[in-house]
Amino acid sequence: MNLAIQPVLLPLLTAVALLFWGRPSPGRRTFTAISAGAQLVVAGFLIHLTYTQSPLVMPMGNWAAPYGIVVVVDLLAAIMLGLSSFTALATILYGFFEASPRIEHPLRLPLVQFLVTGINLAFLTGDLFNLFVAFEVMLIASYALLTLEADNWDVKQAFPYLAINLVGSTLFLCGAGFAYRLFGTLNFADIALRARAMSDDPRVTALALLLLVVFGLKAGVFPLYCWLPNSYPILPAPVAGLYSGMLTKVGVYVLLRVLGTVLPHDLAGVHTLLAWLAGATMIFGVLGAISRNFIRGILSYHILSQIGFMVLAIGLFTPFAFAACIFYIIHHIIVKSSLFLVGGTAALLNRTDNLDRMGNLWRQTPLLGLLFLLQALSLAGLPPLSGFWGKYAILVVGLEQREFVLVGLAILASILTLFSMLKIWNAAFWGSSEECEVCVWDWRWLRMSQIVAGMVAVSLAIGLGAEGVFRVANRAAIQVLDQEAYARAVFSVTGKGAPAGP
Amino acid sequence: MMGPQSYIFERLVRVVFFLVNMVALYLLLRGHNWPGGGFIAGLASASSLILLSLALGIAAMPRILRFDPVRLAAAGLLVAALTGAAPLLAGRPFLEHFHTHLHRVPLLGDVHVGTPLLFDLGVYLLVVGIACKLIFVLAQSTQGLRALVAEEERRYSSPLEQPLEETAGPDDGKERTDAD
Amino acid sequence: MQIETALLIGVLFACATYLILQNSFVKILFGFIVLSNAANLLLLSMSGAPDGREAPIAGQGAGPMVDPLPQALILTAIVIGFGVTAYLVVLLYRLFLDQKTTNAAELYADQDTSEHT
Numbered sequence: 001m002n003l004a005i006q007p008v009l010l011p012l013l014t015a016v017a018l019l020f021w022g023r024p025s026p027g028r029r030t031f032t033a034i035s036a037g038a039q040l041v042v043a044g045f046l047i048h049l050t051y052t053q054s055p056l057v058m059p060m061g062n063w064a065a066p067y068g069i070v071v072v073v074d075l076l077a078a079i080m081l082g083l084s085s086f087t088a089l090a091t092i093l094y095g096f097f098e099a100s101p102r103i104e105h106p107l108r109l110p111l112v113q114f115l116v117t118g119i120n121l122a123f124l125t126g127d128l129f130n131l132f133v134a135f136e137v138m139l140i141a142s143y144a145l146l147t148l149e150a151d152n153w154d155v156k157q158a159f160p161y162l163a164i165n166l167v168g169s170t171l172f173l174c175g176a177g178f179a180y181r182l183f184g185t186l187n188f189a190d191i192a193l194r195a196r197a198m199s200d201d202p203r204v205t206a207l208a209l210l211l212l213v214v215f216g217l218k219a220g221v222f223p224l225y226c227w228l229p230n231s232y233p234i235l236p237a238p239v240a241g242l243y244s245g246m247l248t249k250v251g252v253y254v255l256l257r258v259l260g261t262v263l264p265h266d267l268a269g270v271h272t273l274l275a276w277l278a279g280a281t282m283i284f285g286v287l288g289a290i291s292r293n294f295i296r297g298i299l300s301y302h303i304l305s306q307i308g309f310m311v312l313a314i315g316l317f318t319p320f321a322f323a324a325c326i327f328y329i330i331h332h333i334i335v336k337s338s339l340f341l342v343g344g345t346a347a348l349l350n351r352t353d354n355l356d357r358m359g360n361l362w363r364q365t366p367l368l369g370l371l372f373l374l375q376a377l378s379l380a381g382l383p384p385l386s387g388f389w390g391k392y393a394i395l396v397v398g399l400e401q402r403e404f405v406l407v408g409l410a411i412l413a414s415i416l417t418l419f420s421m422l423k424i425w426n427a428a429f430w431g432s433s434e435e436c437e438v439c440v441w442d443w444r445w446l447r448m449s450q451i452v453a454g455m456v457a458v459s460l461a462i463g464l465g466a467e468g469v470f471r472v473a474n475r476a477a478i479q480v481l482d483q484e485a486y487a488r489a490v491f492s493v494t495g496k497g498a499p500a501g502p
Numbered sequence: 503m504m505g506p507q508s509y510i511f512e513r514l515v516r517v518v519f520f521l522v523n524m525v526a527l528y529l530l531l532r533g534h535n536w537p538g539g540g541f542i543a544g545l546a547s548a549s550s551l552i553l554l555s556l557a558l559g560i561a562a563m564p565r566i567l568r569f570d571p572v573r574l575a576a577a578g579l580l581v582a583a584l585t586g587a588a589p590l591l592a593g594r595p596f597l598e599h600f601h602t603h604l605h606r607v608p609l610l611g612d613v614h615v616g617t618p619l620l621f622d623l624g625v626y627l628l629v630v631g632i633a634c635k636l637i638f639v640l641a642q643s644t645q646g647l648r649a650l651v652a653e654e655e656r657r658y659s660s661p662l663e664q665p666l667e668e669t670a671g672p673d674d675g676k677e678r679t680d681a682d
Numbered sequence: 683m684q685i686e687t688a689l690l691i692g693v694l695f696a697c698a699t700y701l702i703l704q705n706s707f708v709k710i711l712f713g714f715i716v717l718s719n720a721a722n723l724l725l726l727s728m729s730g731a732p733d734g735r736e737a738p739i740a741g742q743g744a745g746p747m748v749d750p751l752p753q754a755l756i757l758t759a760i761v762i763g764f765g766v767t768a769y770l771v772v773l774l775y776r777l778f779l780d781q782k783t784t785n786a787a788e789l790y791a792d793q794d795t796s797e798h799t
Contacts, residue, residue, distance in 0.1 A: 005596040012583055019576040022657045061597040071596075105660035129755055136762045143769055149660065152780040156789060159773060163702070166714055166766060173721040173759055177728040180752065495595070541761060636768045640775070 003049070004058040004073045006042045007081045007120040010035060011088075015113035024104040029096050032109050036089040039116070043082040050078045051472065055479070055486070057126070057493045064495035065126070066190040072126035072490060075476040076326060080123045080253050083333045087245040088116050090455050094341050095238035097447035098348070105149055112242065115141035122250050126490060128176050128186040128262075131254065135172065135218070139165050142247060145239055146231060154234035161231040164224075168217040175210045182207060188262045189490035192483040199264035208263050208270045215258065219251025221274075221311055222281040225304050229288055232303070233296035237344020240296065244303055245337030249329055252310045259314060260322060260480040275315025279406045282308030282413035289420045295343040295353040295428065298420055299336070302379065305413050306332050312410065313394045316401055322477035324393035327470055331386040331462055335375050338455035342372045345448045346428055349438050355427035359436040362429040368449050369429045371456050376425065378459060380418035386463035389470065507559075515557035522550035526626075533622055540622035544629025551630070552637050560641045564651050571635035572658065578627025585621045597621075687727045694720035707774045707784040714770060718763040722756045729753070 014035040021028045049056060055074035059065065073081070092112065095104075118138025125131045143165075146158045180186055182203055183194045198204055217224040228248070232240055259271070285304030292298045310332070313325035345368055346361055347353035362369040378385035381392075391414060398407040439445075462469050479485065526546035533539030555563045589598040601616035642648065650659055698720055701713030729752035778784055 002590050002593065002595065005590070009583065009587055009590075009596070013580075013587075016576050016580045016583065020573065020580075058595055060595060061599060062595045103660065107658055129758070133758060133762070136766070140762075140765060140769065143766075143773075147773065147776075155773065155777055155780060159777060162770065162773060163710070163714075166770070167702075167717070169762075169766075170717050170721045173718075173755075174724050176755065177721075177725040177752070180755075181728040181730070186751075541757075632765075636772075640772065643775070643779075 002058060003042065003046060004056040004071045004124065005060075007039065007046070007085070008071075008117055008124060010039050010042065011113040011116040011120065015110045015117065018110040018113060022106065024101040024106055024109075026101055028109070029101060032092060032113075033089070033096070035113075036085065036092050039085040040082070040089050043078065043085045046073055046078040047075070047082050047472075049073075050075045051475065055489045057490055059493055059495040062495040064493060065490045066185050066187040068495060069130050070126040070187065070490055070493070071124045072188070072486075073124060074479050074486070074489075075472070076253070076256065076480050077123045079326065079330065079472070079476055080249075081120055083249075083330060084116060084119050084123070084246050086458070087242055087333060087337050088112065090451055091238045091241040091245075091337060091341070094241065094344075094448055094451045095236075097444055097451065098236075098238060098344070107148055108145070108239070111141050111145045111148065112239065115145060115242070117141075119246050119250055123253060126188050128179055128188070128191070132169070132172050132176055135250075136169060138247070138250065139169065142243065145243075146235065149236055150234055157230045157234050161227045164217065164227040168214055171210065171217075172214040175207065175214055178203075178207050178210065187490070188257070189483075189487035191262050193487050195262070195264050196483070199266050204264065205267055205270060208259075208267050209273075211258055211263075212255075212270060212274065215251050215254045216274075216277065216311075217251070218248070219255060219311065220248045220281070220304050220307050221251075221277050222284055222304075222308075223277075225281065225285070225307075228304060229292075229297065229300045232300040233294070237341060237347070240344070241337040241340040244299065244340045245333040248303055248307055249310075249333055252307065252314070252325070252329060255311065255314050256322065256325060256480055259317070260477075261483055261486050265317070265481070271315050271317045273315075275312055275403065275406060278308045278310075278312035278315055279409040280308075281305065281311065283409055286413045286416040286420065290416060290423075293355050295346060295355070295424055296340070298424060299339055299343055302339075302417060302420070303336060305417060306336065306379070308413065309391060309394055309410065312406060313397065316394075316397045316403070318397055318401075319474075319477050319481055321394065321397040322480060323470065323474040324390060324397060326473040326476050327393060327466075328390035330469060330473065331378070331390050331459070334455055334459045334462070335378050335387065338452050338459065339372070339375050339379065341448065341452045341455070342368065342375065345445050345452065346372070348442060348448070349440065349445050350428065350436055351439065353428075355424065357436060358428040359431040359433040360438050363432065364438040364440050365445065365449075367453070368445070371449060371452050372429060373425065374456050375459065376421035377418075378463065380421055381414045382418075384463050384466075386459050386466065389463065389466040393470070508557075512557040515553050519550045519554055522546055522553070526550070530622060530626055531619070534616065534618050540625030541629055543622075544626040545633060547626070547630045548633035548637075551634050555638065555641065560638060560645060561647055563638060564653075567634075570654060570657070571631040571638065572654070573631070575628045575631025575635065578624045578629070578631060580624070581627065582621050582624025585617060585624060588617075684727070687723070691720055691724050691727065694723065705785050705787045707778065707786065710786065711767075711770060711774055715763075715767060718759070718767070722759055722763075725752050725756050725759065 014032065018028065018032065021031070046056070050073055055072055058071045060069045060071060063069070092109070095108070115138060118134050118136075118141055121134035121137060122131060125134055143158070143162055146161060147155055150158060176186060179191065183191045185191055185194065195204055213224070220228045232243055235243060255274075259267075282305050285301050285306075285308060289298045289301035289305065292301060310325050310328050313321045313328065343353060346358065349361060349365060349368070350358045352358060374385065378387040381387040391410070395407050395410060398410065523546075526543040529538035529546060530540060530543035533543065551567070554566070558566065586597040590596060599617045599621070601614060604613050604615060607613055694716055698713050698717035701709045701716060704710060704713070729749035777789065781789055783789055
């Protein structure tokens with residue numbers, strides 16, 4: 001039971017230790033890498049535990065639910081923890097190979113660890129207000145990282161990100177207040193038990209819509225995504241890899257959790273609205289990607305279009321759709337952050353990531369080209385790569401529910417994704433021009449590509465072993481949707497305070 | 503660009519500094535069961551330090567304090583996190599706290615002590631550190647001083663960046679490189 | 683009392699929205715401060731004894747009890763708001779140092795992100 005808090009505690013203590021350590025040095029880097037590796041091991045063990053046994057519940061301060069704050073790890077949370085620690089490890093190692101300790105910013109690693117603390121707390125938390133706290137820890141760390149190594153132009157782009165997220169946080173706070181007034185509790189399990197009886201109460205729908213705005217904003221759902229495409233490109237490549245992988249997916253995870261585990265299942269209007277917003281997100285995201293002419297900008301817009309797929313699956317709201325969404329999250333986090341890392345390596349080689357001034361990469365560095373091609377095609381959804389299976393499952397659910405327009409939009413978005421990925425391929429990798437120098441003598445690119453190769457290998461394994469991954473995702477989806485079992489797990493843990501049970 | 507130094511203000515602040523800190527200590531100790539606690543005590547202490555910086559000049563503060571506020575905050579976070587994590591070693595839940603009653607302690611009589619005080623101490627240090635750092639950086643910057651003194655600069659700033667106060671302005675900003 | 687509180691929250695939210703939509707950095711900053719206070723007040727007004735259940739306090743003394751939970755939430759929210767406001771102040775100050783303007787419209791007048799590589 002005490003293992004449940006480790007994914008939060010380990011990065012927190014690491015961050016503090018790094019703050020004391022001061023200047024970057026090889027020893028400090030080794031320590032960070034060991035800590036990140038340990039976090040991955042813990043997360044892997046949690047996945048194993050929750051897959052074979054019931055969810056882990058830990059009452060903080062030994063105060064039992066519903067009065068105390070509980071930390072709950074079920075299979076979905078454990079999967080997300082595994083993904084976050086994997087992405088963190090990969091991007092941290094990539095950052096090590098990108099720059100020598102001499103020029104590394106001393107605060108980057110502590111802030112990354114604080115960010116991971118917040119992300120992991122958001123996955124673990126079992127009550128609405130703690131989720132707010134987790135979001136704030138994550139957001140404050142992300143504000144700081146966004147402006148840490150920023151120059152004048154970059155800081156300008158950070159301000160809209162900050163402003164929109166501040167409004168989102170305020171709305172979340174109001175949502176938590178309304179939820180408390182409405183249900184008399186903030187504990188997920190307790191809300192789930194009480195809300196079921198009042199699912200025809202319009203106030204529950206209103207609360208669901210408010211929370212939809214808040215989490216949709218974090219996830220980057222249309223029309224609340226405008227903070228994302230301009231702020232991500234200002235990040236250094238390794239941090240951008242972590243952001244693109246994890247931050248918006250926290251929003252998607254919370255949508256899954258709140259709509260699946262917490263709120264009643266018969267809010268059909270909310271689900272339909274979500275599905276149509278997802279359709280709009282897909283199309284607008286991919287159109288934005290086509291309009292951009294530099295790799296990080298294109299990839300940032302693609303995050304949105306992919307978010308559309310995941311949210312569409314949530315909106316379709318069947319157990320199979322949830323499983324598809326979870327599979328898609330697993331696929332997307334790894335593919336997207338590795339693509340950002342490929343973009344960073346390509347920008348290092350060409351000394352720019354403006355497509356007009358790039359080229360010759362395929363001839364000089366076929367390894368990088370291959371890595372890009374695999375991940376780009378996976379993102380577009382070509383079989384047998386991992387992206388295909390997620391999209392396939394979502395489209396099957398869409399067809400079953402006769403949502404032909406949404407399915408059509410999804411296919412259109414996939415084709416346009418392929419188009420804009422080929423744009424990068426044609427300009428940066430395939431295209432040849434006399435002026436573009438490829439700095440292969442800069443030995444760093446090789447080590448950076450090795451990290452990406454590791455991520456591509458995981459991504460390929462997901463694509464080729466889709467059956468097994470889907471089985472895990474399916475079990476996670478069933479667990480998320482089973483409100484009674486969740487409540488039973490939470491209330492079975494005793495502690496100080498009132499006798500457990502509603 | 504230092505403000506006018508007032509002798510009366512300076513003398514007064516030297517007295518008030520200790521008074522405020524005594525109130526802060528009082529708030530810290532009573533915080534578990536009455537209004538008070540680490541956060542508010544930390545704010546009180548931080549405001550005493552800020553008063554001191556107003557009286558003596560912000561440039562003198564690093565010399566007087568002899569500690570780095572960020573490290574103080576980190577130490578507070580460490581204390582709080584370790585207090586929370588300590589029960590894990592005994593197989594108890596995170597953040598569990600324990601109390602005991604001490605009888606006939608010299609000078610104090612019966613006292614009720616518990617581990618929440620340690621947690622509050624961590625919060626106190628964290629708040630003092632962060633609040634001081636915030637105000638000092640802003641004050642140094644507005645007075646045309648370097649926001650980071652040499653020791654802090656070694657710790658918290660990248661070797662690639664220059665102090666903002668020197669590079670600020672649309673014309674003399676650092677060159678944008680294509681690669682970054 | 684409830685009506686007044688509700689009206690006050692509404693007025694605060696309206697003021698905050700108005701201020702945030704202004705061009706001046708200082709007004710935007712004040713807007714966010716008012717916004718977080720409005721949210722805190724809203725949280726406070728949500729306290730009570732939901733569905734008739736009393737606050738879980740052991741050994742109740744005489745006199746009316748106040749629901750402690752929203753107060754704990756507000757305290758947390760205030761601390762977080764304190765941190766974020768401090769960050770916002772520093773960010774706006776840095777923007778001012780960089781761009782020599784405190785006008786948001788001026789700052790983003792030449793916004794064309796596709797030029798940036």
